[in-house]
Amino acid sequence: MQAQARETYQAVIGLEFHVHLATTTKMFCGCRVTYGEEPNTHTCPVCLGHPGALPVINEKAIELGVMAGLALNCNVAERAEFARKNYFYPDLPKGYQISQFDLPICIGGHLDVPLGDETIRVGITRLHLEEDAAKNVHVGESGRMHGSVGSMVDYNRGGTPLMEIVTEPDIPSPEAARATANHIKEIMRAIGVSEADMEKGQLRCDANVSIRNPDGSFGTKTELKNMNSFRFVERGIAAELARQREILESGGRVEQTTLHYDPNDDEVHELRSKEFAHDYRYFPEPDLLPLELSEAWVSEIKSRLPELPDEMRARFVESYGLSAYDAGVLTADRDLAVFYEKVASEVDPKQAANWISGDLRARLNEAGVGISDSKVTPEHMIELIGLVGSGNISRSAARDVLGTVFASGDAPSAVVEREGLASMGGDALSGIVDGVIAANPDEAERVRGGDKKVIGFLVGQVMKEARGSADGGRVRQLLLEKLGS
Amino acid sequence: MISEEQVRHVANLARLGLKDEEVARMGEQLGAILESIDKIGELDLEGVPPTANPLNLTNVLRPDEPREELPREEALAPAPEPVDGLFAVPRID
Numbered sequence: 172m173q174a175q176a177r178e179t180y181q182a183v184i185g186l187e188f189h190v191h192l193a194t195t196t197k198m199f200c201g202c203r204v205t206y207g208e209e210p211n212t213h214t215c216p217v218c219l220g221h222p223g224a225l226p227v228i229n230e231k232a233i234e235l236g237v238m239a240g241l242a243l244n245c246n247v248a249e250r251a252e253f254a255r256k257n258y259f260y261p262d263l264p265k266g267y268q269i270s271q272f273d274l275p276i277c278i279g280g281h282l283d284v285p286l287g288d289e290t291i292r293v294g295i296t297r298l299h300l301e302e303d304a305a306k307n308v309h310v311g312e313s314g315r316m317h318g319s320v321g322s323m324v325d326y327n328r329g330g331t332p333l334m335e336i337v338t339e340p341d342i343p344s345p346e347a348a349r350a351t352a353n354h355i356k357e358i359m360r361a362i363g364v365s366e367a368d369m370e371k372g373q374l375r376c377d378a379n380v381s382i383r384n385p386d387g388s389f390g391t392k393t394e395l396k397n398m399n400s401f402r403f404v405e406r407g408i409a410a411e412l413a414r415q416r417e418i419l420e421s422g423g424r425v426e427q428t429t430l431h432y433d434p435n436d437d438e439v440h441e442l443r444s445k446e447f448a449h450d451y452r453y454f455p456e457p458d459l460l461p462l463e464l465s466e467a468w469v470s471e472i473k474s475r476l477p478e479l480p481d482e483m484r485a486r487f488v489e490s491y492g493l494s495a496y497d498a499g500v501l502t503a504d505r506d507l508a509v510f511y512e513k514v515a516s517e518v519d520p521k522q523a524a525n526w527i528s529g530d531l532r533a534r535l536n537e538a539g540v541g542i543s544d545s546k547v548t549p550e551h552m553i554e555l556i557g558l559v560g561s562g563n564i565s566r567s568a569a570r571d572v573l574g575t576v577f578a579s580g581d582a583p584s585a586v587v588e589r590e591g592l593a594s595m596g597g598d599a600l601s602g603i604v605d606g607v608i609a610a611n612p613d614e615a616e617r618v619r620g621g622d623k624k625v626i627g628f629l630v631g632q633v634m635k636e637a638r639g640s641a642d643g644g645r646v647r648q649l650l651l652e653k654l655g656s
Numbered sequence: 657m658i659s660e661e662q663v664r665h666v667a668n669l670a671r672l673g674l675k676d677e678e679v680a681r682m683g684e685q686l687g688a689i690l691e692s693i694d695k696i697g698e699l700d701l702e703g704v705p706p707t708a709n710p711l712n713l714t715n716v717l718r719p720d721e722p723r724e725e726l727p728r729e730e731a732l733a734p735a736p737e738p739v740d741g742l743f744a745v746p747r748i749d
Contacts, residue, residue, distance in 0.1 A: 195720050200723070211731050215724070228718065459716075
């Protein structure tokens, strides 16, 4: 009964992303955008909110925003305006945030999110630009507070160009929410709009979560904030859905509220409502002039739009004959995709995909480095795959060689020579096979009699003798030949 | 007109502490402003786009190039209680 009841609870999830744009300077002033520098070393009267200081729009930020909108299939507005969002908080020195309200730069788009073997389409409601707030360092985090003081502020981040992307409530599950967040990151990185590193706070995600009423209408939604990793996006939403289900199952009503996911106890906690008593009194920013995003400007930006992950994925399937899964894995990381294409231009593309999406990627993940920071070059992979293809080394030896190349940056051929990993010549291997047959007469007889099951045992014995420098397939073939089976 | 409750609400949003007699006076003044703004409503503005700015200019932009920043001591100079290069502020409730 429980399972049945659960099926009738359909999740309705919408996401809100905040993305730092990859500009050199801030949104409305010429201070540098930096990460991890000494506090308050990149400020000026504009981003400190000094009276009389005037903002000027960073052209690059507009271009990156438009580029992101185009990548998300949005309509770019002909005319856009900035607006003041008024509220008091120490991270906002002017007492308002310059944002966009009724005339954002982009509206109405979508993205197709790969989810397992399927794709789900998630609508984009709007995309707008604003300035990021400064960073509050709360008591307890620093352990260096004075008695009367409550928190400390670093304005380096204040004024960083920030893009907000709001999706339609089209996302059916926590897994799909995580996949959507992942895909947004992929797209932003692929088009060079943002590094979108969640750990650096360059990509942040909030969720609106509700459960559909039995009649199909939307239930009361809650807002879930502060999910600062892809894993927490999924777990936070799952925790909130579980909470809402429990309320509904016990005959209660979900209250509209803002929640915070705490990964430590895997639960959501309500934020004090006073903190979020929203009454922002938006009005057009009088210190800035409207934007006119002419067709010529937009098409010029469009012409600079690099290949999108979806397009690249389709091309990898089409021109390299890869599975959708492999194509997805390789294109999920632009650097890895570029690396792959270099290798695939010289060797069998499927072999290249197997090695790169399998062994190489596993090593990268284990070491926690990206391909561009690793010592392995496309030339290394080309050489390694060539050595396996020509039968010079076995597959298993090649795995070890890759490990050494990964650690040292030495050429695969040099590693093979140095460590004596070259495959055994035909004669030597043949000798070992003969020896194993002689040492295991019973098993050999059973293979001769047509019992193929024991062949694995004999292969294993040969491999052991050959100490890994033999190819399993070749050994099996040799055994079968010799045993006339 | 504007109600006393609305005046108190707006004052609270603006973090202004008004005395009772000030609430009445502000109510009158704000009411007068709202009345004159209401006059615009008497015009036929069908098809006239809202004006965000009286200047007939758009796309006033700057290139993405760094400009001079404030030295930290100068940035922190107006702060009554800087701590380790940070602006210290009262507890947020």
